[in-house]
Amino acid sequence: MGATVFETHITEVHRRTRDVLSFRAAVTEGMNYRAGQFMGVTVRADGRELSKYLSFSSAPSEKGYVEFTKKISGSDFSKVLERLKPGDGVTLKMPLGSFLLEEAAPKHLFLSGGIGITPIRSMWKDAFDRRLALDMMLLYGNRTPEDIAFRDDLEAMMGESKSFKTVFSLDTAAACPASWKGRCGFINAAMIKEEAPDYLERVFYVCGPPAMVTHLLSILQGQLQIPESRIKRENFAGY
Ligand SMILES: Cc1cc2nc3c(=O)[nH]c(=O)nc-3n(C[C@H](O)[C@H](O)[C@H](O)COP(=O)(O)OP(=O)(O)OC[C@H]3O[C@@H](n4cnc5c(N)ncnc54)[C@H](O)[C@@H]3O)c2cc1C
DSSP, X not given: OOOEEEEEEEEEEEEEETTEEEEEEEOOTTOOOOTTOEEEEEEEETTEEEEEEEEBOSOTTSTTEEEEEXXXXXXXXXXXXXXXXXXXXXXXXXXXXXXXXXXXXXXXXXXXXXXXXXXXXXXXXXXXXXXXOOEEEEEEEESSGGGOTTHHHHHHHHHXXXXXXXXXXXXXXXXXXXXXXXXXXXXXXXXXXXXXXXXXXXXXXXEESHHHHHHHHHIXXXXXXXXXXXXXXXXXXXX
8 A cells, every 4th residue: 555645734732741732633435544654744823844754643443634743842843733723724644554453463562652642552552442352461561550541542552452462661660550460670581471471472563763662672682582473563753
């Protein structure tokens, strides 16, 4: 499926965390994609065009809109996004990428941190809505509970289906409140073995900023000896 450029407009803006915003854009004729893919997003302000690659955080089963989700930084692109409101125009080049669910495999383990959750949320929602009979597990790291994007969605899927399990982890013990029921500390080999004793049977998906992806790949390929053929990755180059 080749990428096509679509002129569309924003329909809704949702705040996910203090610095993460989701933007929904109207679907026009021919706008097709698969869960886990990404798009080129172009916005205009003050006579300038600004573009970034952003993953779909929506699933194809969510009809009528496509959604992208951006961690808002101090960049010019982020500043334009922060001002976007329903009706504003946006150009989407889509679909791009091959970070896709291996539907033929029965067991999956997703590793992510922070904003790296976007294509995973897309794949999970897609698998959930299509009632795929797959064992889906996610280890999702964040700095604080307030930084967890899509927590409500992930918990809802876990609550409704035994096949979907998310383990949240906070980066440091100091960040874990007394009431915290998840893990504390960065995702490491011991955590993966404890949470998924059957990890050798799983297909791995790693997504996030380059430093995090490099770190997790070194754990998978080094300490855990996972073959390259069982690891899929999406590198959020640009962070
Ligand atoms: C395949 C793919 C998928 C991706 N999916 C996503 C996604 O779903 N969501 C997402 O958020 N990102 C995603 N990214 C990354 C995205 O494309 C951007 O590179 C990233 O969001 C950083 O863009 P930026 O505009 O915030 O900062 P850039 O302008 O690219 O600068 C990089 C960093 O510098 C800092 N910075 C820049 N300008 C300023 C300033 N004026 N003041 C202070 N600090 C500044 C910011 O901390 C910023 O993070 C993806 C990348 C790829 C390749």
